[in-house]
Amino acid sequence: MDLELVSEKMKNKFLISINKLSDIAVYKKVGVTTFLLPLQNFAVGYENSFNIEEINKYGKDNYCLVNRMLDCKGIDELKNVILQLKTIKGIIFEDIGVYELIKELGLNIETIYFPNHFNTNYESINYFLNKGISSAFISNELTKEEIKDILNNANKELIVHVFGYNQAMYSRRLLLSNFNSYYDLPNDRMTDIKEVHSGHEFKVVEDDSGTVLYNGVIFDGRELLHLNNVKYFYINSSFIEQNVIIDFLNGNEIANSDNGFLDKETIFKLRSETL
Amino acid sequence: MIELLAPAGDLERLKIAFLYGADAVYIGGRDFSLRANALNFSLEDICEAVKIAHKINKKVYVTVNIVFHNKDINGLLKYLQKLDDIGIDAIIFSDMIVLEYAKKLKVKYELHLSTQASTLNYKAVEYYKKEGVNRIVLAREASREDIKIIKEKTGIELECFVHGAMCTSISGRCVLSNYVTNRDSNRGGCAQVCRFLFNSPLCKEKFTIMPKDLNMVKQVEDMIGIGVNSFKVEGRMRSIYYIATVIYVYRNIIDKIKQHNLTDAYIRYYVDILNRVANRDSISQFYLSLPGSEGQYFLGRDEITNKDFLGVVLDYNELDKIATIEQRNYFKKGDIVEFFGPQKEEMTYKVDKIWNEENEEIEVANHPQMIVKLKVMEKLSKGDMMRIKVFDKQSYL
Numbered sequence: 001m002d003l004e005l006v007s008e009k010m011k012n013k014f015l016i017s018i019n020k021l022s023d024i025a026v027y028k029k030v031g032v033t034t035f036l037l038p039l040q041n042f043a044v045g046y047e048n049s050f051n052i053e054e055i056n057k058y059g060k061d062n063y064c065l066v067n068r069m070l071d072c073k074g075i076d077e078l079k080n081v082i083l084q085l086k087t088i089k090g091i092i093f094e095d096i097g098v099y100e101l102i103k104e105l106g107l108n109i110e111t112i113y114f115p116n117h118f119n120t121n122y123e124s125i126n127y128f129l130n131k132g133i134s135s136a137f138i139s140n141e142l143t144k145e146e147i148k149d150i151l152n153n154a155n156k157e158l159i160v161h162v163f164g165y166n167q168a169m170y171s172r173r174l175l176l177s178n179f180n181s182y183y184d185l186p187n188d189r190m191t192d193i194k195e196v197h198s199g200h201e202f203k204v205v206e207d208d209s210g211t212v213l214y215n216g217v218i219f220d221g222r223e224l225l226h227l228n229n230v231k232y233f234y235i236n237s238s239f240i241e242q243n244v245i246i247d248f249l250n251g252n253e254i255a256n257s258d259n260g261f262l263d264k265e266t267i268f269k270l271r272s273e274t275l
Numbered sequence: 276m277i278e279l280l281a282p283a284g285d286l287e288r289l290k291i292a293f294l295y296g297a298d299a300v301y302i303g304g305r306d307f308s309l310r311a312n313a314l315n316f317s318l319e320d321i322c323e324a325v326k327i328a329h330k331i332n333k334k335v336y337v338t339v340n341i342v343f344h345n346k347d348i349n350g351l352l353k354y355l356q357k358l359d360d361i362g363i364d365a366i367i368f369s370d371m372i373v374l375e376y377a378k379k380l381k382v383k384y385e386l387h388l389s390t391q392a393s394t395l396n397y398k399a400v401e402y403y404k405k406e407g408v409n410r411i412v413l414a415r416e417a418s419r420e421d422i423k424i425i426k427e428k429t430g431i432e433l434e435c436f437v438h439g440a441m442c443t444s445i446s447g448r449c450v451l452s453n454y455v456t457n458r459d460s461n462r463g464g465c466a467q468v469c470r471f472l473f474n475s476p477l478c479k480e481k482f483t484i485m486p487k488d489l490n491m492v493k494q495v496e497d498m499i500g501i502g503v504n505s506f507k508v509e510g511r512m513r514s515i516y517y518i519a520t521v522i523y524v525y526r527n528i529i530d531k532i533k534q535h536n537l538t539d540a541y542i543r544y545y546v547d548i549l550n551r552v553a554n555r556d557s558i559s560q561f562y563l564s565l566p567g568s569e570g571q572y573f574l575g576r577d578e579i580t581n582k583d584f585l586g587v588v589l590d591y592n593e594l595d596k597i598a599t600i601e602q603r604n605y606f607k608k609g610d611i612v613e614f615f616g617p618q619k620e621e622m623t624y625k626v627d628k629i630w631n632e633e634n635e636e637i638e639v640a641n642h643p644q645m646i647v648k649l650k651v652m653e654k655l656s657k658g659d660m661m662r663i664k665v666f667d668k669q670s671y672l
Contacts, residue, residue, distance in 0.1 A: 071395045121372060194474055196471065198455050
């Protein structure tokens with residue numbers, strides 16, 4: 001077995017989201033040391049989430065994920081929950097209100113900003129880092145050059161996605177429940193859908209906090225692993241068998257995967273500038 | 276402060292929005308603005324827009340609301356300075372680099388945080404307020420309770436969408452367009468993939484995941500009561516007829532609330548008018564509860580534009596009562612139509628005679644944008660609009 005990726009140099013550089021608590025021991029065996037535990041009722045779109053007791057038991061030196069966009073009730077509820085988290089290294093959040101809450105509570109933990117599609121340039125990222133945020137995830141919809149440029153100019157080490165299904169949409173609506181109700185179908189909360197003309201597939205996952213659509217192909221960004229100024233290389237293991245993650249860590253080829261936008265710059269202006 | 280805020284894709288739409296009662300408009304420049312494929316405003320156009328607005332005590336907000344990639348930042352500082360020199364009233368932004376630059380420049384205009392920032396709770400608002408944001412455009416997902424609490428706890432100026440199309444996602448939290456069409460949704464290239472057709476192993480039928488439109492006619496009074504300051508209409512790429520109709524309705528609603536004479540009958544009438552102009556169903560979406568299947572369209576829809584918009588009044592001669600009209604859709608002698616315009620009630624009219632530009636009597640107005648004349652005894656004004664009479668207001672009252 002080729003363990004090159006999980007060499008001494010790399011093993012502290014991976015951050016892996018956890019689907020089952022028992023997976024942690026397996027990952028530790030191959031040298032990965034840092035994990036992300038989605039917080040029950042405050043995480044959306046992940047395969048599993050964990051309650052306060054579980055996070056306190058397994059969260060030592062690990063991170064907790066709060067990626068819901070929170071309403072006022074949600075932020076008040078989170079305040080009570082955060083105060084009960086005793087062992088975590090930090091909170092990874094999507095809603096800036098969570099950062100404000102952590103500051104208000106005076107918690108001495110890392111704060112990592114993960115707004116999915118928004119951290120797309122180094123000046124905006126540096127703005128947040130200068131405000132005191134510990135680190136930030138770089139968006140997935142960037143080219144390799146753009147990511148490199150961000151890392152080279154960021155004031156602190158950042159987090160880079162390297163493996164997993166990429167999030168493509170987050171809706172507050174319960175899209176699957178609504179669909180199932182409309183068509184009188186059993187209430188499955190996960191399915192795949194395909195855009196008719198392009199044939200592009202998305203994975204749809206719903207819980208009570210909303211619905212997340214993931215790109216239907218696993219993102220494999222191993223070509224980013226040599227980049228500098230990286231705090232963690234992030235692996236979102238949701239909806240992927242653990243042996244596939246281990247294969248990736250071992251440097252094996254992964255079926256049904258692509259490198260997303262790393263070599264494909266998106267466009268946005270279709271008209272001539274002279275209009 | 277209660278403000279009716281209209282979209283304007285160009286100067287013509289801006290003038291119509293003001294004419295029909297908007298207190299302010301939001302517009303996009305040629306760069307740094309979502310709706311990258313609308314015509315949008317050059318700096319000269321923005322200058323003209325501000326002149327028009329300030330002359331009549333109204334405001335112009337400029338969207339600088341893309342999510343910037345590294346290379347997009349080139350020219351931003353200069354652009355923000357130019358907007359300040361022009362004298363715009365506010366920018367609407369979501370990327371914090373815009374806030375940083377605007378603060379660095381010490382601009383005189385206000386800083387409004389876009390709905391793209393998905394603000395739904397008071398802690399997030401506290402953060403932005405400390406950063407110098409003057410107004411928050413709340414996420415469309417904000418409920419009545421959220422709006423009320425945010426206002427009570429922060430006191431900040433709040434802007435809420437009241438009408439128009441919705442994203443399926445929380446605004447800004449969607450890159451379906453990037454994946455399906457390679458067009459970057461957060462830089463203005465959104466291809467509206469949520470309105471495309473999908474299939475699934477769960478169901479034989481093709482379906483969409485698109486929501487119905489937002490319509491807050493019934494809630495405006497309550498929204499004023501809980502502290503919403505600005506009532507925003509979506510649609511920078513919409514037609515002048517759409518803008519005139521929607522702004523006309525909301526202007527009337529707000530004015531009637533101020534005069535304490537808004538009735539359920541008026542509301543029912545206005546809801547029908549609004550649903551007809553958009554050719555889509557509209558509901559209050561997240562305001563009172565999480566929308567279920569009734570908040571979405573599942574079946575593919577052919578959005579056939581209706582032909583209700585018949586013409587726009589170019590001139591009215593009070594002496595001979597002749598209205599000069601630019602035709603927009605087919606009409607003929609004998610048709611029952613309706614005129615509506617700023618600060619006037621809808622007026623029913625039967626087309627008895629039609630004259631062309633050469634003053635020859637004709638039977639039909641059947642050429643797009645042809646100029647025709649009608650004798651109308653009630654006074655009309657430039658900018659009034661003529662439409663098919665579909666709903667009889669009197670039958671509602």
